[in-house]
Amino acid sequence: MSESADHVSEGERVTARLREEILDGVRAPGSRLVERELAEGLAVSRVPVRDALKALAAEGLVTLRPRTWAVVREFSAKQSREVREAREALEKAVFPLAAERRTEEGLERLRTVLEREREAAQQGDGVVARRAAADFHEVVIELSDNEVLSEMGRLLGSRMRWSLSQHDDLLEIVRGHEQLFAAIARQDVTGIGHLVVEHLRSGEEQARMRHRDPGGPAGNIGRVRPG
Structure with a gap:
């Protein structure tokens, strides 16, 4: 559970603000962060900004440069593939466990996130839809009730969210999540494994299409460079 606003430091607030702007595509890959x-x-001193840039570099979203500036990370094709591979390994583990161990309270939280994603997708609100899509996967990790896998999810955190933002067909992602939700709800441990593979394949294909058409609906969010 997140800390209350009273207990969040200025550095953490700046980090959260910049993280959202990077993941939402407000700050494009390769752009300077001075x-x-x-x-x-942001009307703050340079100290929390410096702390934020260091934190985001540790999360894999920012590349630090000499002196007092950094750049929004541009993922190479190899780095992008590695993130997808790590996400695939994690999700193939957590989804069957979530189906087996889900609780009614956890299922209701997952339903709430899915409804928010569906509504945003139907309205064409890509920012909210992609955020909710990433939230969906994070709730599933929680439902797996495995602290080691949860630690892996937190470690991959921002890079997972970056990977999950690499799609433009919002309604297609919603349909995949609806199928996964139904499998979790009926505790279909066997069937959900096939759905996860299909969902991952669909997301990867959308990412390929985006990178072939960087001027599409999502602009240059998460641009991947060769090598």
């Missing part, structure tokens, strides 16, 4: 400019724009 401490002085960020501090002025």
Whole structure:
């Protein structure tokens, strides 16, 4: 559970703000993040900005440069593939466990997230839909009730969210999540494994299409460079 606003430091607030802007595509891959400019724009001192950039570099979203600036990370094709492979390994483990161990309270939380994603997708709100899609996967990790897998999910956190943002067919992702939700609800441990593979394959194909058409609906969010 997240801490209350009273217990969140200024550095953590700046980190959260910049993380959202990067994952939502407000700050494009390769764009500069200059401490002085960020501090002025966010009306804070340079210290929390510096801490935020270090935190985001540790999460894999930012590449630090000498002196007082950084850049939004551009994932190479190899790095992008590695993130997908890590996500695939994790999700093949957590979805069957979530189906086996889900509780009614957990199922209701998952339903709430799915409804938010569906509504946003139907309205064409890509930012909210993609955020909710990533939330869906995070709730599933929680439902797996495995602390080691949850730690892996937290470690991959931002890079997982980056990977999950690499799609433009919002309604197609919703349909996949609806199928996964139904399998979890009926505790179909066997069948959900096939659905996970299909969902991963669909997401990977959408990512390929986006990178072939960087000027599409999502612009250059998460641009992948060769090598």
